[in-house]
Amino acid sequence: MNRYPRWPIHLALVVVSGVMLVPFYWVLKTSVSGENIYAYPPSIVPARIHPFFYVDVWYAIPFARYLMNSVVVSAIAVAGNVVFNAMAGYALTHGFRGKGFVVLLFLTCMMVPFQATIIPAYLITGRLGLLDSWLGLALPQCSTIICIFVFKASFDAVPRSLIDAARIDGLSEWRIIWHVMMPLSKSAIATNVILAFIWSWNNFLWPLIMTRTADMQTLPLGLARFLSYQEDTTGALYAFCIMVLAPGLLLFLMAQKEFMRGLTSGAVKG
Amino acid sequence: MATLRRVLANRFVLVPGLLAIVVLAWNAYVFTHHHGIVAGRVVDQAGRPVGGASVALWVYNFTTYEEKEHVTTDHDGTFRFTNNPSHRIQVSAEKPGVGRSERVPVFLYFRSQDIDLSAPLRLAGAG
Amino acid sequence: MAGVWRVRRQRTRLALLLWCFLAPSLAIFLLYRVIPVIWNLVLSFQYWSPLKPAEPAGLDHYEDLLYDDVFWQALWNTLIVIASAPIGIVLALVLALLVNAEIRGRDAYRTIIFTSYPLMTVAVAIIWRWMFDERVGLLNYAARSLHLIDTPIPFLNSFTWALPCVIVANIWQMLGFYMIILLTGLQNIPHELHEAAAIDGASAAGRFRRITLPLLRPSIFLAFVIGMLNSVTSFDLVYVMTGGGPGRATEILVTYIYKLGFNQTKFDDAAAVTVVFFVLLVATTWGANRFAGGEAGAAETE
Numbered sequence: 001m002n003r004y005p006r007w008p009i010h011l012a013l014v015v016v017s018g019v020m021l022v023p024f025y026w027v028l029k030t031s032v033s034g035e036n037i038y039a040y041p042p043s044i045v046p047a048r049i050h051p052f053f054y055v056d057v058w059y060a061i062p063f064a065r066y067l068m069n070s071v072v073v074s075a076i077a078v079a080g081n082v083v084f085n086a087m088a089g090y091a092l093t094h095g096f097r098g099k100g101f102v103v104l105l106f107l108t109c110m111m112v113p114f115q116a117t118i119i120p121a122y123l124i125t126g127r128l129g130l131l132d133s134w135l136g137l138a139l140p141q142c143s144t145i146i147c148i149f150v151f152k153a154s155f156d157a158v159p160r161s162l163i164d165a166a167r168i169d170g171l172s173e174w175r176i177i178w179h180v181m182m183p184l185s186k187s188a189i190a191t192n193v194i195l196a197f198i199w200s201w202n203n204f205l206w207p208l209i210m211t212r213t214a215d216m217q218t219l220p221l222g223l224a225r226f227l228s229y230q231e232d233t234t235g236a237l238y239a240f241c242i243m244v245l246a247p248g249l250l251l252f253l254m255a256q257k258e259f260m261r262g263l264t265s266g267a268v269k270g
Numbered sequence: 271m272a273t274l275r276r277v278l279a280n281r282f283v284l285v286p287g288l289l290a291i292v293v294l295a296w297n298a299y300v301f302t303h304h305h306g307i308v309a310g311r312v313v314d315q316a317g318r319p320v321g322g323a324s325v326a327l328w329v330y331n332f333t334t335y336e337e338k339e340h341v342t343t344d345h346d347g348t349f350r351f352t353n354n355p356s357h358r359i360q361v362s363a364e365k366p367g368v369g370r371s372e373r374v375p376v377f378l379y380f381r382s383q384d385i386d387l388s389a390p391l392r393l394a395g396a397g
Numbered sequence: 398m399a400g401v402w403r404v405r406r407q408r409t410r411l412a413l414l415l416w417c418f419l420a421p422s423l424a425i426f427l428l429y430r431v432i433p434v435i436w437n438l439v440l441s442f443q444y445w446s447p448l449k450p451a452e453p454a455g456l457d458h459y460e461d462l463l464y465d466d467v468f469w470q471a472l473w474n475t476l477i478v479i480a481s482a483p484i485g486i487v488l489a490l491v492l493a494l495l496v497n498a499e500i501r502g503r504d505a506y507r508t509i510i511f512t513s514y515p516l517m518t519v520a521v522a523i524i525w526r527w528m529f530d531e532r533v534g535l536l537n538y539a540a541r542s543l544h545l546i547d548t549p550i551p552f553l554n555s556f557t558w559a560l561p562c563v564i565v566a567n568i569w570q571m572l573g574f575y576m577i578i579l580l581t582g583l584q585n586i587p588h589e590l591h592e593a594a595a596i597d598g599a600s601a602a603g604r605f606r607r608i609t610l611p612l613l614r615p616s617i618f619l620a621f622v623i624g625m626l627n628s629v630t631s632f633d634l635v636y637v638m639t640g641g642g643p644g645r646a647t648e649i650l651v652t653y654i655y656k657l658g659f660n661q662t663k664f665d666d667a668a669a670v671t672v673v674f675f676v677l678l679v680a681t682t683w684g685a686n687r688f689a690g691g692e693a694g695a696a697e698t699e
Contacts, residue, residue: 009495016492017509020569023524026535052377055357059381084425087418096412102419109430111682115630115651116675117433119440119658119667124428140429143422173414190282202517204633209659220519224637227523238527241520252515254281256508259515263574264581 031242034235053239057226060236063243065215066222073137073207073218074200080142081196082189088143089151090177106145114140115205122209132212141200147192150262154188155181191262194255201248219244303384306354308376310387312347312363315394319347323365323393327351328373330358335373347390357381361391369393434675440668447662458669468670470645471653474560475629475674478567478649479681482624485568486617489575496576497583507580511573518570522637525566529553553639559646563638567628575620582616583609618689622682629678650674 029035031053033046057063092099114121121140122131130136158181166180182189204220211217217225223244226237252259277283312323323343328335343349343363357378364370371391378385441458443451462468492510496503513521528535529552537549552558586609594604632651635641641648641656650670658667 006498006500009498009500013492013495013500013506017506020510020513020572022535023521023528023569026528027524050377051379052358055377055379059357080421084421088422091415091418094411094415096415102423105423105426105431109426111679112430112434112675113626113630113678115632115654116437116671116678117429118654119664119671120433120436121429122658123436123664124432140425143425145426148422173411173418198515202515202519204517204519204636205655209655220517220633223517223519223523227637237523241523245516245520248515248517249512250285252512253508254285256511260511260577264577 027238027241030235031238032235053235054243056234056236057240057243061222061226061240062214063222063240066217066219069134069137069216070201070218072134074197076134076138077141077200078193078196080138081144081147082192084143085147085151085192086177086182088148089155090173090181092148092152093155106148110145118205118209121206125210131210132216134216137207137210137216137218138200140206141196141203144196144199146262146265147195150188150191150265151185153265154185158184187258187261190255190258194251194259195262197251198248198259300380300383304380304382305384306352306382307384308351308354308359308361308387309385310349310361311390312343312349312365312371313390313392314368315392319343320363320365320368320393321345321347323347323349323363323368325349325351325361325363325391327354328360328362329354329356335360354382357383361387363391363393365393369395437668437671437675440665441672443665445665445668451665454665458666461666462669462673467645467648467653471648471650471670472673472677474646474648475650475677477560478564478628478631479625481564481568482621482628484564485571485624486575486579486620488568489572489620490579490613490617492572492576493579493583497580507577510576513570513572514574516570518631518633519637521566521570522634525562525569526553526638529562554643556643556646559639559643563631563635563647564628566638567631567634570634571624571627575624578620578623579613579616582613586612614689618685621685621689625681625685626678650677 029046032049032051034053035043035046092103125131125136125139128136130139162180162184163176166176171179202220203218204224207216207218207221208224211221223240226240308327310325312320312325314320321343322345325341325343326337327339327341329338339351339353341349341351349363357380358375359378360373360375362371362373371393374387374389374391376385376387440451442454442456444454444457445451496507496510527533529537531537531549531551531554534549534552536552537546540546541549550558552562590608590612591604594608599607629649630651631649632655635647635649635652636655639647641652651674654667654670654674657663657670
């Protein structure tokens with residue numbers, strides 16, 4: 001390995017990290033101090049820090065309701081993802097007639113972005129009578145193809161001897177999934193949970209289309225409405241941003257490895 | 271016992287668990303302190319307590335503050351409101367002949383938080 | 398003989414069970430991916446209204462599109478956005494190379510750069526909207542402090558700056574994601590190739606061109622496809638940052654579909670635009686596939 005100086009690399013990476021972090025710092029600073037909304041030139045370090053914009057946001061909009069909506073929808077989506085994807089992934093580890101067709105179907109579905117389906121998806125959900133409900137919000141997100149393949153790869157790695165032993169013991173296929181495969185696939189489950197949660201938590205377009213009443217809105221909708229309703233004239237908007245970013249950020253920091261690994265194993269969802 | 275410790279040490283259990291404890295503790299605090307009591311003192315420019323001053327409570331309403339309630343201070347200059355509904359209020363005091371105070375903004379952490387104002391309302395200027 | 402029949406029965410039962418396992422996921426994809434694509438196509442050839450049953454319309458909607466200025470502007474903007482995807486990928490490639498070097502703290506750098514991806518796009522849009530603000534935005538302040546400009550530039554209100562600003566915000570958010578994909582590709586290149594070439598006297602630049610780049614092609618293709626898909630479907634960012642404005646300077650096909658369908662309730666026109674959008678996507682992906690040398694590599698890279 002040839003020697004090359006390390007410090008230019010560090011310098012470049014520090015600069016890039018700064019570029020990535022400055023927007024965070026800026027919005028955090030304004031959310032706790034309310035400066036730089038009207039003032040020019042902007043100050044780098046806040047003069048007075050107070051958390052009262054967060055209190056304002058909590059009471060100005062039904063934040064608790066939006067939070068609950070987001071949490072419930074994400075919970076349904078995550079649960080659906082784990083169960084349905086595990087089932088589908090397990091089915092794909094066997095060979096059966098029509099398996100090639102199914103895999104091809106999945107791959108082509110990955111190429112269809114959600115935005116190209118919004119009109120019929122809305123009409124279908126309307127026909128099902130699920131408009132403006134938690135189930136309707138969560139249903140399109142209850143299964144994702146990347147996660148099916150993540151489970152399949154994880155199940156493929158389970159040694160055949162274990163499965164055969166379980167079959168000899170008389171376990172049905174269903175119980176094989178839950179008692180043999182899943183305990184050995186902790187990281188696949190973690191990847192599924194994290195990807196499903198982040199995608200459903202951040203989803204903006206589907207709730208925008210789907211919800212008819214203000215009561216059923218989720219956090220991204222609440223944030224966009226807050227912007228148009230209050231303009232960006234108070235620190236409360238930025239406090240709202242921070243409150244909305246915090247759960248996603250926290251989950252990401254807790255589970256980075258699983259997140260990145262899940263995304264690189266064939267990610268085409270975006 | 272060892273498995274219990276391992277479960278607890280898992281970050282996916284530890285972090286939400288700590289968050290749940292914090293949320294519960296906060297809610298317990300809010301529940302025991304939300305009577306809407308706002309108490310304070312009124313003094314004049316020299317620092318002497320002023321009795322019989324009229325104190326007004328202003329409540330934030332979307333864009334402005336509106337006057338909501340009046341009380342009068344006791345002979346030792348203390349006053350006490352008992353049903354403040356909001357988290358963002360102002361208080362001001364005046365007494366004809368002694369002066370009036372500024373409108374002091376008070377920011378609370380939750381609605382109807384009980385609070386004892388530390389700085390007294392200072393009357394200035396002649397009524 | 399009976400044994401053969403029993404095995405057959407078991408196998409059919411197993412196959413049935415497997416289809417039952419696949420059923421929920423298949424149902425969801427059928428409902429929300431397959432049927433919508435077909436229905437879109439059908440809808441674009443009909444007159445649709447909420448009260449009456451649909452009537453056939455032939456090519457009327459497509460003809461309307463031909464004369465629709467907004468549609469052409471949206472299409473043009475979408476093409477610009479597609480063309481800007483490589484910028485992000487080149488930047489991400491540089492970053493991936495830097496992070497791949499043997500330096501201390503590379504995991505920390507990787508995490509910091511990737512942090513922007515899992516954030517809510519609506520919040521990112523609000524943050525960048527404010528950073529580009531004319532009066533108090535950080536970028537105007539920085540440019541004026543560095544004496545690059547004298548008067549503040551109204552970034553999001555000018556016809557020339559609005560779309561580039563949206564593209565910048567999108568690249569900021571996706572940079573970490575592209576970097577991770579390219580990093581995975583880089584780490585899959587065996588060390589021995591580099592070492593052998595170095596021993597043979599190849600320069601660093603030569604090694605990069607002859608070894609790294611060709612072996613990185615599938616990853617670059619994947620990053621491009623994802624990048625293109627993501628930027629072309631970035632409804633959240635455009636809607637919150639500029640709403641499609643000023644005028645229609647940042648209107649992309651997705652926002653136009655939304656406005657046609659849900660602001661004007663013209664589902665049939667929106668379906669026609671969706672069909673065009675979908676064809677554009679497929680064509681671009683196919684074109685990129687050909688350009689990358691036929692390496693589809695979309696599903697299971699590793």
